[in-house]
Amino acid sequence: MAVIDVTGLTKRYAGQTVLDGVSFSVEDGEIFGILGPNGTGKTTTVECVEGLRRPDGGSVRVLGLDPVRDGRRLREVIGVQLQHTQLPENIKVWEALDLYASFYARPRDWRELLEQWGLADKRNARFGKLSGGQKQRLFIALALVGGPKVAFLDELTTGLDPQARRATWEVIKQVRDSGVTVVLVSHFMDEVEELCDRVAVFDRGRVVAIDTPTGLIDGVDAEHQMRFTLMTDAVDPAALLGDLPGVSGVTRTGDQVVVTGRGDFATAVTAALARHQLLVADLRIGRRTLDDAFIALTGRPFGDPS
Numbered sequence: 001m002a003v004i005d006v007t008g009l010t011k012r013y014a015g016q017t018v019l020d021g022v023s024f025s026v027e028d029g030e031i032f033g034i035l036g037p038n039g040t041g042k043t044t045t046v047e048c049v050e051g052l053r054r055p056d057g058g059s060v061r062v063l064g065l066d067p068v069r070d071g072r073r074l075r076e077v078i079g080v081q082l083q084h085t086q087l088p089e090n091i092k093v094w095e096a097l098d099l100y101a102s103f104y105a106r107p108r109d110w111r112e113l114l115e116q117w118g119l120a121d122k123r124n125a126r127f128g129k130l131s132g133g134q135k136q137r138l139f140i141a142l143a144l145v146g147g148p149k150v151a152f153l154d155e156l157t158t159g160l161d162p163q164a165r166r167a168t169w170e171v172i173k174q175v176r177d178s179g180v181t182v183v184l185v186s187h188f189m190d191e192v193e194e195l196c197d198r199v200a201v202f203d204r205g206r207v208v209a210i211d212t213p214t215g216l217i218d219g220v221d222a223e224h225q226m227r228f229t230l231m232t233d234a235v236d237p238a239a240l241l242g243d244l245p246g247v248s249g250v251t252r253t254g255d256q257v258v259v260t261g262r263g264d265f266a267t268a269v270t271a272a273l274a275r276h277q278l279l280v281a282d283l284r285i286g287r288r289t290l291d292d293a294f295i296a297l298t299g300r301p302f303g304d305p306s
């Protein structure tokens with residue numbers, strides 16, 4: 001069942017088109033990623049879905065509600081972690097949760113959330129004294145205190161160190177596993193690849209693809225490389241491997257061989273090596289990533305605004 005349906009969404013700022021016919025739907029219980037470089041309309045889209053901005057055209061439904069017409073009812077069933085959520089430095093953790101809980105008719109017990117998000121011993125700590133990871137966990141707890149069916153998390157791990165990012169990812173998986181649908185706005189490829197069940201890739205105010213991260217990567221016919229150490233000088237790897245299906249180049253430097261190709265060329269290469277009983281070591285196959293998918297979809301690297 002779709003909990004969010006967006007069809008043909010358009011938005012202009014001062015005559016400039018920022019969203020140009022954006023369509024996607026989010027299924028119940030998934031982590032749905034909204035991925036794109038800066039300025040491609042991700043936040044604007046999510047704010048239209050949350051009822052914080054009025055679209056110029058198209059249709060948005062969240063749990064059957066129209067965010068513009070039914071804003072009040074919508075806010076009871078969604079949880080929003082704003083991009084630049086700021087709390088007063090001096091507010092205590094429990095006070096922030098208590099305050100946010102007061103916005104809802106049927107809030108969750110925030111004491112439970114403190115336990116759940118590992119903040120119980122920080123209950124009386126002031127916001128300004130929390131670490132980056134603790135602040136993010138508090139923001140997630142605040143987004144969940146109303147007991148939402150859908151949580152919107154925007155640029156959640158910006159500025160966190162690798163360990164705190166990983167910890168935050170685990171927390172987001174727990175949110176999904178507790179039955180809350182999660183919409184995750186991100187411009188981090190690794191985050192989206194790790195967390196999202198499906199992803200909408202945004203570029204210049206449009207959705208250029210929607211798929212699972214693996215589906216997006218598998219759809220790319222980009223060249224990639226395999227490297228290995230060849231344990232013999234008796235064969236010429238270019239002669240042996242150069243004509244195999246998908247292989248576009250073979251270079252040898254000393255005992256190091258690099259084979260470049262497309263599709264499933266690596267299987268053909270390893271089969272040929274085995275057939276000729278050639279011993280290789282340190283075999284590495286370059287993994288295609290969402291970066292490759294983005295280049296294939298848009299014709300330019302992620303983050304290149306040109």
Ligand SMILES: Nc1ncnc2c1ncn2[C@@H]1O[C@H](COP(=O)(O)OP(=O)(O)OP(=O)(O)O)[C@@H](O)[C@H]1O
Nearest residue numbers: 013014018036037038039040041042043044045187
């Ligand atoms: N209130 C506004 N008035 C005018 N232009 C705006 C406004 N808000 C956003 N924009 C412009 O709309 C475009 C899309 O912005 P938006 O914040 O939706 O992109 P984004 O993909 O979320 O980017 P980021 O990752 O940097 O948050 C940008 O060019 C931005 O400058």
